[in-house]
Amino acid sequence: QSVLTQPPSVSAAPGQKVTISCSGGSSNIGSNYVSWYQQLPGTAPKLLIYDNYKRPSGIPDRFSGSKSGTSATLHIIGLQTGDEADYYCGTWDYSLSAWVFGGGTKVTVL
């Protein structure tokens, strides 16, 4: 059972949008920045979003992040087949003194 809760899967047709939620608590999301990671099949994770909404260089603006209270959301618009991957949210948890990940969400492009 992960400290951060994500839906196991989301899907949409090419060109459409998906949102992935990440729910936590006051000791993690509520008091820290959230980052998101994309893991394409058979590859290492890659940083997608940091500090709740910032994108590293090279990440297209089709990907965006937001945070409100103890929840964060990853938005993907203009969905492409190359976006099929597992997506993980993560943050530091001050009560646990540990980094915590969500359980991951598999994005399927129909």
Next chain:
Amino acid sequence: EVQLVESGGGLVQPGRSLRLSCAGSGFTFDDYAMHWVRQAPGKGLEWVAGINWNSGVTAYAVSVSGRFTISRDNAKNSLDLQMNSLRTDDTALYYCAKDAVLDFSNNYPFFDSWGQGTLVTVSS
């Protein structure tokens, strides 16, 4: 370009030990905290341990606390994970990950670079 190359994985029997290493290049190694993250077959990501820039702060997941030890040698640009009393549920691909901050205990950490991982299989 940041490069992180893990090594040391393999097949080991339950109860035995294994030491993983990660070689960093393309960045000033002692300017950043470092972490180990693992992924069991078909499962999600699990943070294992972290160490700040000067080894002054370390942190561990509950699942490995007391069995695993993270360390670094800034002179050699290397990160290690000593794994003792291994269990079958430690079987996973172990990733080395670079933090974006010096000290994760006083800043807002996140992992901006990852290695390709080294596979640890614990089985009799």
